[in-house]
Amino acid sequence: MDALDSQPTKVTSPAIVYPRISVAPMMDWTTRDYRYFARLFNPNIVLYTEMVTTGAIIHGDASRHLDFSNQEHPIVLQLGGSNPYDLATCSKMAEDWGYDEVNLNVGCPSDRVQNNKIGACLMAEPNLVAECIYAMQKAVTIPVTVKHRIGIDEMQSYEEMLHFVDTVAQTGCTHFVVHARIAILQGLSPKENREVPPLRYGDVYRLKRERPHLTIEINGGIKTLEETKAHLEHVDGVMIGREAYHNPYLLAELGELWQLDAPNRFEIMAQMMPYFEQRLAQGAPMSVLTRHILGLFQHLAGARKWRQALSGGNAKSIADIESAIKRMRQYSEQTA
Structure with missing residues (x-):
């Protein structure tokens, strides 16, 4: 040195x-x-x-x-x-x-x-x-x-x-x-x-x-x-x-x-969807993308169902993710 x-x-x-x-x-x-x-x-x-x-x-x-x-x-x-x-x-x-x-x-x-x-x-x-x-x-x-x-x-x-x-x-x-x-x-x-x-x-x-x-x-x-x-x-x-x-x-x-306002989880997923579409078009496997979002609803009702819907090859398309989001909205409304 x-x-x-x-x-x-x-x-x-x-x-x-x-x-x-x-x-x-x-x-x-x-x-x-x-x-x-x-x-x-x-x-x-x-x-x-x-x-x-x-x-x-x-x-x-x-x-x-x-x-x-x-x-x-x-x-x-x-x-x-x-x-x-x-x-x-x-x-x-x-x-x-x-x-x-x-x-x-x-x-x-x-x-x-x-x-x-x-x-x-x-x-x-x-x-x-x-x-x-x-x-x-x-x-x-x-x-x-x-x-x-x-x-x-x-x-x-x-x-x-x-x-x-x-x-x-x-x-x-x-x-x-x-x-x-x-x-x-x-x-x-x-x-x-x-x-x-x-x-x-x-x-x-x-x-x-x-x-x-x-x-x-x-x-x-x-x-x-x-x-x-x-x-x-x-x-x-x-x-x-x-x-x-x-x-x-x-x-x-x-x-x-x-003193930042916390975004809600559905807003975050709305911002992620265009990114997913771009990465899929680049050839990224769906499982590589979805594994990072499995914990999004951790500690909330329906979290286990969310993980199941997106892991293990269950999510094969953008439509599958959108379907999982829709179900989570329903859980959220039921527990509100």
Whole structure:
């Protein structure tokens, strides 16, 4: 890493409003189709891509990995990698593509990414992460952020996490998204690593208290507007994971944080129908589209019928979706 007296200047994206609420990057879930859908609930939520490795972008089909709709802003590209040059190259591509921010994954616990020195295993190498972040920042003018765990394996203390953050912050990086669980890289599956290690929100709160100049965003197990409000009393932002997928209307409820009027679910589906028609004309399978909207009526009467109508190959055409919407309107009128 170059001398720190020439640190990159802190950058804040004008597209992102505070309090900062974001939807976590989730493999196979936060696709372009989901992000288009999610944006209809709330204009202020920050959306993330799935994690994309530098190799996939540099040596693969860059457009397939980087393209997005203008409606998705504000949007962050999350990168997986550990080679500073490759990360800088991909960060510049992200900026040229129009992303509002780029984020480095230092939290994914899967064996596949560990073998390529990607994800949570990098917490054991804070100097390397600092080199990566520094190179990324030098390559772009958009913000560069880090998403990490509170610890891994035998590195489970608050002090070790603080050392990681302080080392990376020396580059001029000021925004850290902290998943409030450790990751057990040997012995637990990625799914278990989202559920088994206990949540330690207090460590994230303490990080913000002790490093008030940093922007600290908390992640892990957050499912409601009330929980989000409680976290915002201690940190600068909240990242919501699977709940935003299984119960996407939560994103509309979170609009209360900015005094936004919540759209109703039928308005959202009315806006989705032209998008579905466009994607089907492009050759997208119906099942690829409908899987993202299965949770639209979560916790409401008829939600199970809605999921059944649209999953398992039951929805084969736009008419099938329209029929499911009609039935849900009937349920809504009956329970009003």
